[in-house]
Amino acid sequence: MKVLLPTTLAEACAMRAEAAGGATPVAGGTDVLVHWPERLELRDRTFLDLWRVGELRATRWDDGWLELGALTTYWDVERDPGIAAAFPLLVDAARQVGAVQIQSRGTWAGNIANASPAADGVPALMALDAVVVLASTKGRREVALDRFYFDYKVLDLRPDELIAAIRIPRREHALQRFLKVGSRRAQAIAKVGLALARSEHGWRVVAASVAPTVRRCRTIESQLDAGERPESPEDLLPAIRADVSPIDDLRSTAAYREAVMARHFSASSSTDSSCPQATLKVSPTA
Numbered sequence: 001m002k003v004l005l006p007t008t009l010a011e012a013c014a015m016r017a018e019a020a021g022g023a024t025p026v027a028g029g030t031d032v033l034v035h036w037p038e039r040l041e042l043r044d045r046t047f048l049d050l051w052r053v054g055e056l057r058a059t060r061w062d063d064g065w066l067e068l069g070a071l072t073t074y075w076d077v078e079r080d081p082g083i084a085a086a087f088p089l090l091v092d093a094a095r096q097v098g099a100v101q102i103q104s105r106g107t108w109a110g111n112i113a114n115a116s117p118a119a120d121g122v123p124a125l126m127a128l129d130a131v132v133v134l135a136s137t138k139g140r141r142e143v144a145l146d147r148f149y150f151d152y153k154v155l156d157l158r159p160d161e162l163i164a165a166i167r168i169p170r171r172e173h174a175l176q177r178f179l180k181v182g183s184r185r186a187q188a189i190a191k192v193g194l195a196l197a198r199s200e201h202g203w204r205v206v207a208a209s210v211a212p213t214v215r216r217c218r219t220i221e222s223q224l225d226a227g228e229r230p231e232s233p234e235d236l237l238p239a240i241r242a243d244v245s246p247i248d249d250l251r252s253t254a255a256y257r258e259a260v261m262a263r264h265f266s267a268s269s270s271t272d273s274s275c276p277q278a279t280l281k282v283s284p285t286a
């Protein structure tokens, strides 16, 4: 096993480009180590440990954006009063990730690159129209997070690229809301994850654990933008089925997942916009 230890982003990009057979980036390592191979011969790989790259730690505000460096952890966000004031959705999502040990080590960029359909950080960022900043020796490019996933674990991330930062547009939000339904309150993988945001750009409704990737629910967004209000949660089922494809698996059933989504959207669509940040409690059963 070989571990490369860059201290600048330029050095990290050069090492990523040069590593024959590829170098696996490591940020907090909380996903990489979960997938650590049991067989010794499979450990003969090259890892690119980003933890010493100081410029990836910075959190910056400018007129239009909040920029989270790729090493920003959940804990960094939780303890930042400016982020809590502008983006409570991020803080709510961060608090639901694993437990304190994972929150202090796990990064938002690692959550994006790991591409789990059940991720908690990705839906919150996607609901805020976050943009992924990618860097390589050839330069930088930006991709909207809601276009970053093509299919299950298939991402718009080239083998020589690293996530350098995540940019979030600063907007006035009438509502930001995060919901995670799991089998218990902590250390649980979501049966259903939902992030909602409403700004002058309209509704953003993002669902996790109900499709091969975290995804925006554009049919539901259009209905909410048009002011359509369901008479009952069941009225939303056709739109939910158009947007996502929940499955029966070891964590839950498709029917339960649809019911949770319908109930939550129904409650959200009747929420007055002057009443932000309410959290709907849904019993974590089924």
Ligand SMILES: Cc1cc2nc3c(=O)[nH]c(=O)nc-3n(C[C@H](O)[C@H](O)[C@H](O)COP(=O)(O)OP(=O)(O)OC[C@H]3O[C@@H](n4cnc5c(N)ncnc54)[C@H](O)[C@@H]3O)c2cc1C
Pocket: 024, 025, 026, 027, 028, 029, 030, 031, 032, 033, 034, 050, 070, 096, 097, 098, 099, 102, 105, 106, 107, 108, 109, 110, 111, 112, 113, 114, 118, 119, 120, 121, 161, 162, 163, 164, 187, 188, 189
């Ligand atoms: C006990 C436990 C509980 C957990 N609970 C939750 C939970 O509740 N919710 C949740 O969403 N996740 C959870 N996770 C998963 C994990 O903690 C998160 O996905 C975390 O955000 C990963 O970040 P990391 O920095 O540790 O990533 P790493 O493990 O370092 O990397 C993850 C992936 O991203 C790649 N990567 C990392 N940084 C970059 C970069 N800058 N550019 C390109 N690729 C990169 C790596 O190569 C790897 O493929 C849990 C994990 C554990 C072990």
